[in-house]
Amino acid sequence: MASTIQVLPQSVTPTMDSVYSDQLGFFSLDSNVPGLSKVILDKLNMKDYGEYRAALEGKKNGTGFSSLKEMFQKMEDTFKFCTACKKLPAHLSPPKSLKRCIKCLNVYYCSKDCQKSDWPIHKTFCKNLRLIAMDRLVEWLVSTGDLPFQTEEWTLCASEVRSWDDWLSMQGDLSPRLDAILLGKNMSDLWTNAGRQRPESRDLRESLWRVCSEFFSKPLTLGLGIKIFKLDPYSHPLTIHLVGAANSETLGARTTDMDELSHMFPGHQGLEVVMVGPEVVEGPILRPPLRAFGPRGRVYISGYKGLYHQFWEEVVEKEAAAKPDLVVGFHPGFHATQSLGEGWLPTLLLLRDFNIPAMFTLFNESEFELSLQIMLELEMHIRTSGPNPFRSLKPEQVQSCPNKPAVYCNAHYICFQGLLEREEEEEEQENTEEELASVG
Numbered sequence: 001m002a003s004t005i006q007v008l009p010q011s012v013t014p015t016m017d018s019v020y021s022d023q024l025g026f027f028s029l030d031s032n033v034p035g036l037s038k039v040i041l042d043k044l045n046m047k048d049y050g051e052y053r054a055a056l057e058g059k060k061n062g063t064g065f066s067s068l069k070e071m072f073q074k075m076e077d078t079f080k081f082c083t084a085c086k087k088l089p090a091h092l093s094p095p096k097s098l099k100r101c102i103k104c105l106n107v108y109y110c111s112k113d114c115q116k117s118d119w120p121i122h123k124t125f126c127k128n129l130r131l132i133a134m135d136r137l138v139e140w141l142v143s144t145g146d147l148p149f150q151t152e153e154w155t156l157c158a159s160e161v162r163s164w165d166d167w168l169s170m171q172g173d174l175s176p177r178l179d180a181i182l183l184g185k186n187m188s189d190l191w192t193n194a195g196r197q198r199p200e201s202r203d204l205r206e207s208l209w210r211v212c213s214e215f216f217s218k219p220l221t222l223g224l225g226i227k228i229f230k231l232d233p234y235s236h237p238l239t240i241h242l243v244g245a246a247n248s249e250t251l252g253a254r255t256t257d258m259d260e261l262s263h264m265f266p267g268h269q270g271l272e273v274v275m276v277g278p279e280v281v282e283g284p285i286l287r288p289p290l291r292a293f294g295p296r297g298r299v300y301i302s303g304y305k306g307l308y309h310q311f312w313e314e315v316v317e318k319e320a321a322a323k324p325d326l327v328v329g330f331h332p333g334f335h336a337t338q339s340l341g342e343g344w345l346p347t348l349l350l351l352r353d354f355n356i357p358a359m360f361t362l363f364n365e366s367e368f369e370l371s372l373q374i375m376l377e378l379e380m381h382i383r384t385s386g387p388n389p390f391r392s393l394k395p396e397q398v399q400s401c402p403n404k405p406a407v408y409c410n411a412h413y414i415c416f417q418g419l420l421e422r423e424e425e426e427e428e429q430e431n432t433e434e435e436l437a438s439v440g
Protein backbone atom coordinates (compact mmCIF):
# COMPACT_ATOMS: atom_id res chain seq x y z
CA MET A 1 0.00 0.00 0.00
CA ALA A 2 2.66 2.49 1.03
CA SER A 3 5.01 3.38 -1.77
CA THR A 4 8.64 2.48 -1.37
CA ILE A 5 10.79 5.26 0.00
CA GLN A 6 14.14 5.63 -1.65
CA VAL A 7 17.30 5.38 0.40
CA LEU A 8 18.23 8.90 1.41
CA PRO A 9 21.58 10.40 0.46
CA GLN A 10 23.95 9.95 3.40
CA SER A 11 24.48 13.64 4.01
CA VAL A 12 20.83 14.02 4.83
CA THR A 13 19.95 10.80 6.62
CA PRO A 14 17.25 11.77 9.09
CA THR A 15 18.01 11.56 12.77
CA MET A 16 15.61 10.36 15.44
CA ASP A 17 14.13 13.79 15.93
CA SER A 18 14.06 14.76 12.28
CA VAL A 19 11.04 16.16 10.57
CA TYR A 20 10.41 13.02 8.60
CA SER A 21 7.15 14.00 6.99
CA ASP A 22 8.58 16.89 5.04
CA GLN A 23 11.73 14.95 4.27
CA LEU A 24 9.71 12.20 2.71
CA GLY A 25 7.88 14.72 0.60
CA PHE A 26 11.20 16.17 -0.44
CA PHE A 27 12.91 12.88 -1.18
CA SER A 28 9.91 11.33 -2.85
CA LEU A 29 10.95 13.58 -5.72
CA ASP A 30 13.75 11.08 -6.16
CA SER A 31 11.50 8.13 -6.80
CA ASN A 32 11.57 8.70 -10.53
CA VAL A 33 14.64 10.81 -11.11
CA PRO A 34 17.66 9.56 -9.19
CA GLY A 35 19.25 12.27 -7.14
CA LEU A 36 16.83 15.03 -8.03
CA SER A 37 16.64 16.33 -4.48
CA LYS A 38 20.43 16.43 -4.40
CA VAL A 39 20.33 18.56 -7.54
CA ILE A 40 17.82 20.88 -5.94
CA LEU A 41 20.16 21.34 -2.96
CA ASP A 42 23.10 21.94 -5.30
CA LYS A 43 21.22 24.47 -7.36
CA LEU A 44 20.15 26.31 -4.27
CA ASN A 45 23.73 26.25 -2.99
CA MET A 46 22.79 24.28 0.07
CA LYS A 47 24.82 21.46 1.45
CA ASP A 48 22.08 19.47 3.13
CA TYR A 49 18.48 19.23 4.05
CA GLY A 50 18.98 21.09 7.33
CA GLU A 51 20.21 24.12 5.46
CA TYR A 52 17.30 23.90 3.04
CA ARG A 53 14.92 23.93 5.99
CA ALA A 54 16.71 26.80 7.66
CA ALA A 55 16.34 28.82 4.49
CA LEU A 56 12.66 27.94 4.28
CA GLU A 57 12.21 29.15 7.81
CA GLY A 58 13.92 32.40 7.01
CA LYS A 59 16.85 31.66 9.34
CA LYS A 60 19.32 31.71 6.51
CA ASN A 61 22.77 32.98 7.20
CA GLY A 62 24.38 34.17 4.02
CA THR A 63 22.74 31.97 1.39
CA GLY A 64 20.01 33.76 -0.35
CA PHE A 65 19.52 35.25 -3.70
CA SER A 66 21.39 38.23 -4.93
CA SER A 67 18.65 39.12 -7.38
CA LEU A 68 15.15 38.21 -8.49
CA LYS A 69 16.59 36.84 -11.70
CA GLU A 70 18.79 34.43 -9.78
CA MET A 71 15.87 33.31 -7.64
CA PHE A 72 13.65 32.52 -10.65
CA GLN A 73 16.60 30.89 -12.42
CA LYS A 74 17.29 28.58 -9.49
CA MET A 75 13.65 27.71 -9.16
CA GLU A 76 13.59 26.79 -12.83
CA ASP A 77 16.80 24.76 -12.53
CA THR A 78 15.04 22.37 -10.18
CA PHE A 79 12.85 21.31 -13.12
CA LYS A 80 15.78 20.62 -15.43
CA PHE A 81 16.05 16.95 -16.26
CA CYS A 82 15.30 15.06 -19.46
CA THR A 83 11.61 14.16 -19.35
CA ALA A 84 12.21 11.14 -21.60
CA CYS A 85 15.37 9.46 -20.27
CA LYS A 86 15.43 11.18 -16.84
CA LYS A 87 19.05 12.26 -17.28
CA LEU A 88 20.14 15.25 -15.23
CA PRO A 89 22.40 17.93 -16.80
CA ALA A 90 25.33 16.53 -14.77
CA HIS A 91 24.83 13.08 -16.34
CA LEU A 92 25.45 14.28 -19.89
CA SER A 93 28.85 13.89 -21.41
CA PRO A 94 30.06 16.22 -22.56
CA PRO A 95 28.00 18.38 -20.20
CA LYS A 96 25.55 20.53 -22.13
CA SER A 97 22.38 22.36 -21.37
CA LEU A 98 19.00 20.75 -21.82
CA LYS A 99 16.52 22.06 -24.38
CA ARG A 100 13.11 23.27 -23.28
CA CYS A 101 9.82 22.40 -25.03
CA ILE A 102 8.96 25.69 -26.73
CA LYS A 103 5.21 25.16 -26.39
CA CYS A 104 4.85 24.68 -22.62
CA LEU A 105 8.23 26.11 -21.50
CA ASN A 106 8.05 23.55 -18.73
CA VAL A 107 9.76 20.29 -19.71
CA TYR A 108 13.33 19.64 -20.85
CA TYR A 109 15.11 17.17 -23.14
CA CYS A 110 18.72 16.11 -23.53
CA SER A 111 18.40 15.51 -27.28
CA LYS A 112 16.13 15.76 -30.33
CA ASP A 113 15.65 11.97 -30.17
CA CYS A 114 14.42 12.13 -26.58
CA GLN A 115 12.02 14.93 -27.43
CA LYS A 116 10.70 13.00 -30.44
CA SER A 117 10.18 9.78 -28.53
CA ASP A 118 8.40 11.64 -25.71
CA TRP A 119 6.04 13.69 -27.91
CA PRO A 120 3.25 11.09 -28.30
CA ILE A 121 2.79 11.14 -24.48
CA HIS A 122 3.80 14.74 -23.85
CA LYS A 123 1.38 16.18 -26.42
CA THR A 124 -1.61 15.34 -24.21
CA PHE A 125 -0.07 17.20 -21.24
CA CYS A 126 1.83 20.01 -22.99
CA LYS A 127 -1.05 22.52 -22.98
CA ASN A 128 -1.78 22.10 -19.29
CA LEU A 129 1.92 22.18 -18.41
CA ARG A 130 2.09 25.63 -19.98
CA LEU A 131 -0.52 26.87 -17.48
CA ILE A 132 1.30 25.13 -14.65
CA ALA A 133 4.56 26.87 -15.52
CA MET A 134 2.79 30.24 -15.64
CA ASP A 135 0.95 29.74 -12.33
CA ARG A 136 4.18 28.69 -10.65
CA LEU A 137 5.63 32.11 -11.42
CA VAL A 138 2.45 34.11 -10.79
CA GLU A 139 2.25 32.51 -7.34
CA TRP A 140 5.24 34.65 -6.37
CA LEU A 141 2.75 37.56 -6.20
CA VAL A 142 1.30 36.02 -3.03
CA SER A 143 4.62 36.60 -1.26
CA THR A 144 4.70 40.23 -2.46
CA GLY A 145 1.20 40.84 -1.11
CA ASP A 146 -0.35 41.56 -4.54
CA LEU A 147 -2.44 38.41 -4.13
CA PRO A 148 -4.98 37.46 -2.95
CA PHE A 149 -7.26 40.22 -4.20
CA GLN A 150 -9.73 41.88 -1.83
CA THR A 151 -12.99 39.97 -1.38
CA GLU A 152 -16.54 41.20 -0.72
CA GLU A 153 -19.02 40.66 2.11
CA TRP A 154 -21.21 37.63 1.44
CA THR A 155 -24.74 38.37 0.26
CA LEU A 156 -25.75 34.69 0.38
CA CYS A 157 -25.77 32.60 3.52
CA ALA A 158 -23.14 29.89 3.92
CA SER A 159 -25.54 27.06 3.09
CA GLU A 160 -26.40 28.67 -0.26
CA VAL A 161 -22.79 28.86 -1.42
CA ARG A 162 -22.13 25.42 -2.86
CA SER A 163 -19.57 26.08 -5.57
CA TRP A 164 -16.98 28.51 -6.86
CA ASP A 165 -19.66 29.95 -9.19
CA ASP A 166 -21.87 30.77 -6.19
CA TRP A 167 -18.89 32.39 -4.47
CA LEU A 168 -17.89 34.35 -7.57
CA SER A 169 -21.47 35.60 -8.01
CA MET A 170 -20.99 37.57 -4.76
CA GLN A 171 -17.67 39.09 -5.78
CA GLY A 172 -18.94 41.45 -8.49
CA ASP A 173 -16.64 42.38 -11.34
CA LEU A 174 -13.13 41.10 -10.66
CA SER A 175 -11.56 42.91 -13.61
CA PRO A 176 -10.63 46.17 -11.84
CA ARG A 177 -8.95 44.17 -9.03
CA LEU A 178 -7.12 41.90 -11.47
CA ASP A 179 -6.14 44.75 -13.80
CA ALA A 180 -4.61 46.69 -10.91
CA ILE A 181 -2.34 43.68 -10.29
CA LEU A 182 -1.54 43.36 -14.02
CA LEU A 183 -0.42 46.99 -14.09
CA GLY A 184 1.58 46.67 -10.87
CA LYS A 185 5.33 46.94 -10.50
CA ASN A 186 5.71 43.43 -9.11
CA MET A 187 3.99 41.92 -12.14
CA SER A 188 6.37 43.70 -14.47
CA ASP A 189 9.40 42.81 -12.30
CA LEU A 190 8.26 39.20 -12.46
CA TRP A 191 8.39 38.99 -16.26
CA THR A 192 11.57 41.03 -16.53
CA ASN A 193 13.33 38.40 -14.42
CA ALA A 194 11.49 35.14 -15.09
CA GLY A 195 13.49 34.15 -18.15
CA ARG A 196 10.47 33.93 -20.42
CA GLN A 197 8.11 36.26 -22.25
CA ARG A 198 5.23 37.90 -20.45
CA PRO A 199 2.04 36.01 -21.38
CA GLU A 200 -1.04 37.76 -22.81
CA SER A 201 -3.08 39.76 -20.28
CA ARG A 202 -6.05 37.46 -20.76
CA ASP A 203 -3.92 34.43 -19.81
CA LEU A 204 -2.46 36.27 -16.84
CA ARG A 205 -5.89 37.24 -15.51
CA GLU A 206 -6.91 33.58 -15.58
CA SER A 207 -3.68 32.58 -13.87
CA LEU A 208 -4.25 35.20 -11.13
CA TRP A 209 -7.67 33.71 -10.49
CA ARG A 210 -6.32 30.14 -10.34
CA VAL A 211 -3.63 31.16 -7.83
CA CYS A 212 -6.26 32.98 -5.74
CA SER A 213 -8.57 29.96 -5.84
CA GLU A 214 -5.81 27.98 -4.14
CA PHE A 215 -5.55 30.62 -1.45
CA PHE A 216 -9.30 30.84 -0.81
CA SER A 217 -9.74 27.08 -1.07
CA LYS A 218 -8.28 26.81 2.45
CA PRO A 219 -10.80 28.93 4.42
CA LEU A 220 -13.68 27.72 2.23
CA THR A 221 -12.73 24.09 2.87
CA LEU A 222 -12.63 24.75 6.63
CA GLY A 223 -16.06 26.33 6.23
CA LEU A 224 -17.27 23.24 4.39
CA GLY A 225 -16.14 21.12 7.37
CA ILE A 226 -18.06 23.42 9.74
CA LYS A 227 -21.18 22.97 7.59
CA ILE A 228 -20.79 19.17 7.21
CA PHE A 229 -20.52 18.62 10.97
CA LYS A 230 -23.32 21.17 11.58
CA LEU A 231 -21.16 23.21 13.95
CA ASP A 232 -22.73 26.52 14.87
CA PRO A 233 -20.33 29.47 15.00
CA TYR A 234 -23.23 31.74 16.03
CA SER A 235 -23.98 29.94 19.29
CA HIS A 236 -20.42 29.72 20.62
CA PRO A 237 -16.81 30.34 19.50
CA LEU A 238 -15.25 27.54 17.43
CA THR A 239 -11.73 26.18 17.59
CA ILE A 240 -10.31 24.49 14.50
CA HIS A 241 -7.00 22.65 14.61
CA LEU A 242 -5.21 22.50 11.28
CA VAL A 243 -3.01 19.43 11.65
CA GLY A 244 0.13 18.63 9.74
CA ALA A 245 0.24 22.21 8.51
CA ALA A 246 3.05 22.16 5.93
CA ASN A 247 5.45 24.97 5.22
CA SER A 248 3.45 25.68 2.07
CA GLU A 249 0.65 26.77 4.41
CA THR A 250 2.70 28.51 7.04
CA LEU A 251 5.63 29.98 5.09
CA GLY A 252 4.79 33.66 4.78
CA ALA A 253 1.41 33.02 6.41
CA ARG A 254 -0.38 36.12 7.59
CA THR A 255 -2.78 36.47 10.49
CA THR A 256 -5.46 37.53 8.00
CA ASP A 257 -5.22 34.41 5.80
CA MET A 258 -8.47 32.86 7.03
CA ASP A 259 -10.52 36.07 7.13
CA GLU A 260 -12.82 34.74 4.40
CA LEU A 261 -14.41 32.66 7.19
CA SER A 262 -15.73 35.89 8.73
CA HIS A 263 -17.40 36.73 5.41
CA MET A 264 -18.84 33.23 5.39
CA PHE A 265 -20.24 33.44 8.94
CA PRO A 266 -20.72 37.20 9.56
CA GLY A 267 -21.11 38.10 13.24
CA HIS A 268 -19.88 34.71 14.46
CA GLN A 269 -18.84 34.28 18.10
CA GLY A 270 -15.13 33.99 17.29
CA LEU A 271 -13.15 31.45 15.24
CA GLU A 272 -9.70 30.27 16.14
CA VAL A 273 -7.51 28.31 13.71
CA VAL A 274 -4.49 26.67 15.35
CA MET A 275 -1.88 25.46 12.85
CA VAL A 276 -0.08 22.44 14.25
CA GLY A 277 2.76 20.57 12.58
CA PRO A 278 6.49 19.89 12.71
CA GLU A 279 6.91 22.07 9.63
CA VAL A 280 5.19 25.16 10.99
CA VAL A 281 7.48 28.01 10.05
CA GLU A 282 8.47 31.05 12.15
CA GLY A 283 6.30 34.06 11.47
CA PRO A 284 3.42 36.17 12.76
CA ILE A 285 1.08 33.16 13.10
CA LEU A 286 3.47 31.30 15.41
CA ARG A 287 1.89 32.72 18.56
CA PRO A 288 0.33 30.72 21.39
CA PRO A 289 -3.21 29.42 21.04
CA LEU A 290 -5.92 31.27 22.93
CA ARG A 291 -6.82 30.13 26.44
CA ALA A 292 -10.02 32.15 26.51
CA PHE A 293 -12.49 32.76 23.70
CA GLY A 294 -11.32 34.64 20.66
CA PRO A 295 -12.59 38.03 19.59
CA ARG A 296 -16.18 37.91 18.38
CA GLY A 297 -16.63 38.24 14.61
CA ARG A 298 -12.90 37.75 13.96
CA VAL A 299 -10.64 34.88 12.96
CA TYR A 300 -7.59 34.36 15.16
CA ILE A 301 -4.72 32.25 13.81
CA SER A 302 -2.12 30.74 16.11
CA GLY A 303 0.52 28.04 15.68
CA TYR A 304 2.37 25.21 17.37
CA LYS A 305 5.51 23.58 15.98
CA GLY A 306 5.39 19.85 16.68
CA LEU A 307 3.39 16.70 16.10
CA TYR A 308 -0.28 16.79 16.90
CA HIS A 309 -0.27 14.24 19.71
CA GLN A 310 2.55 16.20 21.38
CA PHE A 311 0.48 19.37 21.07
CA TRP A 312 -2.43 17.51 22.62
CA GLU A 313 -0.39 16.22 25.57
CA GLU A 314 1.62 19.36 26.18
CA VAL A 315 -0.95 22.05 25.52
CA VAL A 316 -4.54 20.85 25.16
CA GLU A 317 -4.53 18.46 28.12
CA LYS A 318 -2.92 21.10 30.31
CA GLU A 319 -5.77 23.38 29.31
CA ALA A 320 -3.44 25.89 27.72
CA ALA A 321 -5.53 25.69 24.54
CA ALA A 322 -9.19 24.98 23.81
CA LYS A 323 -10.29 21.51 22.75
CA PRO A 324 -11.08 21.48 19.04
CA ASP A 325 -14.59 21.55 17.61
CA LEU A 326 -13.10 20.43 14.29
CA VAL A 327 -9.73 19.10 13.15
CA VAL A 328 -8.70 19.53 9.52
CA GLY A 329 -5.65 18.19 7.68
CA PHE A 330 -4.79 19.43 4.19
CA HIS A 331 -3.14 16.56 2.26
CA PRO A 332 -1.77 14.67 5.26
CA GLY A 333 -0.09 12.25 2.86
CA PHE A 334 -0.03 9.43 5.40
CA HIS A 335 -0.78 6.90 2.64
CA ALA A 336 2.65 7.56 1.13
CA THR A 337 4.77 7.17 4.21
CA GLN A 338 6.02 3.98 5.73
CA SER A 339 6.50 5.71 9.04
CA LEU A 340 2.77 6.09 9.59
CA GLY A 341 3.34 4.65 13.06
CA GLU A 342 5.74 7.39 14.09
CA GLY A 343 3.77 10.39 12.98
CA TRP A 344 0.21 10.11 11.77
CA LEU A 345 -0.91 6.98 13.56
CA PRO A 346 -1.00 8.49 17.08
CA THR A 347 -2.89 11.47 15.64
CA LEU A 348 -5.41 9.32 13.79
CA LEU A 349 -6.06 7.19 16.87
CA LEU A 350 -6.33 10.26 19.09
CA LEU A 351 -8.90 11.84 16.77
CA ARG A 352 -10.82 8.56 16.59
CA ASP A 353 -10.78 7.79 20.31
CA PHE A 354 -11.67 11.31 21.43
CA ASN A 355 -14.54 11.28 18.91
CA ILE A 356 -13.44 14.57 17.33
CA PRO A 357 -15.10 15.73 14.10
CA ALA A 358 -12.31 15.66 11.54
CA MET A 359 -11.73 16.25 7.84
CA PHE A 360 -8.78 15.43 5.58
CA THR A 361 -8.26 16.60 2.03
CA LEU A 362 -6.40 14.77 -0.73
CA PHE A 363 -4.70 15.75 -4.00
CA ASN A 364 -6.30 13.22 -6.32
CA GLU A 365 -8.49 10.16 -6.61
CA SER A 366 -5.81 7.54 -6.00
CA GLU A 367 -4.62 9.32 -2.85
CA PHE A 368 -8.27 9.52 -1.82
CA GLU A 369 -8.80 5.76 -2.29
CA LEU A 370 -5.61 4.80 -0.42
CA SER A 371 -6.34 7.12 2.49
CA LEU A 372 -9.89 5.85 2.76
CA GLN A 373 -8.59 2.30 2.87
CA ILE A 374 -6.16 3.09 5.71
CA MET A 375 -8.88 4.84 7.69
CA LEU A 376 -11.26 1.92 7.29
CA GLU A 377 -8.53 -0.44 8.46
CA LEU A 378 -8.22 1.75 11.56
CA GLU A 379 -11.97 1.32 12.05
CA MET A 380 -12.60 5.02 11.79
CA HIS A 381 -16.19 6.03 11.22
CA ILE A 382 -16.31 7.76 7.83
CA ARG A 383 -19.26 10.16 7.84
CA THR A 384 -19.02 11.48 4.30
CA SER A 385 -16.48 11.89 1.52
CA GLY A 386 -16.24 13.09 -2.06
CA PRO A 387 -14.94 15.73 -4.46
CA ASN A 388 -14.49 19.14 -2.80
CA PRO A 389 -16.55 21.88 -4.50
CA PHE A 390 -13.93 24.38 -3.25
CA ARG A 391 -10.83 22.59 -4.51
CA SER A 392 -8.04 24.74 -5.84
CA LEU A 393 -8.32 25.40 -9.59
CA LYS A 394 -4.56 25.74 -9.97
CA PRO A 395 -3.04 22.62 -11.55
CA GLU A 396 0.11 21.20 -9.94
CA GLN A 397 2.48 18.94 -11.77
CA VAL A 398 4.00 15.86 -10.25
CA GLN A 399 7.47 17.37 -10.39
CA SER A 400 9.43 14.26 -11.26
CA CYS A 401 6.87 13.05 -13.85
CA PRO A 402 5.45 16.01 -15.76
CA ASN A 403 3.63 13.75 -18.23
CA LYS A 404 1.05 12.75 -15.66
CA PRO A 405 -2.38 14.22 -14.95
CA ALA A 406 -2.13 17.36 -12.81
CA VAL A 407 -3.25 17.28 -9.20
CA TYR A 408 -5.19 19.96 -7.33
CA CYS A 409 -4.99 21.10 -3.70
CA ASN A 410 -7.97 20.01 -1.59
CA ALA A 411 -9.44 18.06 -4.54
CA HIS A 412 -11.22 15.49 -2.38
CA TYR A 413 -12.27 15.32 1.24
CA ILE A 414 -12.98 12.64 3.83
CA CYS A 415 -14.95 13.47 6.99
CA PHE A 416 -14.77 11.08 9.90
CA GLN A 417 -15.66 10.95 13.57
CA GLY A 418 -15.23 8.25 16.15
CA LEU A 419 -15.01 4.50 15.95
CA LEU A 420 -16.92 2.47 13.42
CA GLU A 421 -19.71 0.49 15.13
CA ARG A 422 -19.13 -3.24 14.62
CA GLU A 423 -22.34 -4.52 16.26
CA GLU A 424 -23.91 -6.06 13.17
CA GLU A 425 -20.88 -8.16 12.45
CA GLU A 426 -20.74 -9.47 16.03
CA GLU A 427 -24.42 -10.36 15.92
CA GLU A 428 -23.87 -12.25 12.70
CA GLN A 429 -21.06 -14.17 14.30
CA GLU A 430 -23.20 -15.03 17.31
CA ASN A 431 -25.94 -16.32 15.00
CA THR A 432 -23.43 -18.49 13.19
CA GLU A 433 -22.20 -19.85 16.49
CA GLU A 434 -25.79 -20.60 17.56
CA GLU A 435 -26.47 -22.34 14.29
CA LEU A 436 -23.34 -24.40 14.67
CA ALA A 437 -24.38 -25.27 18.24
CA SER A 438 -27.79 -26.41 17.09
CA VAL A 439 -26.27 -28.47 14.31
CA GLY A 440 -23.84 -30.00 16.82
Ligand SMILES: [Zn+2]
Pocket residue numbers: 082083084085086087109110111114
Ligand atom coordinates in the same frame (compact mmCIF):
# COMPACT_ATOMS: atom_id res chain seq x y z
ZN1 LIG B 1 17.09 12.29 -22.75
Ligand SMILES: [Zn+2]
Pocket residue numbers: 101102103104105106107122126127129
Ligand atom coordinates in the same frame (compact mmCIF):
# COMPACT_ATOMS: atom_id res chain seq x y z
ZN1 LIG C 1 5.56 20.97 -23.96
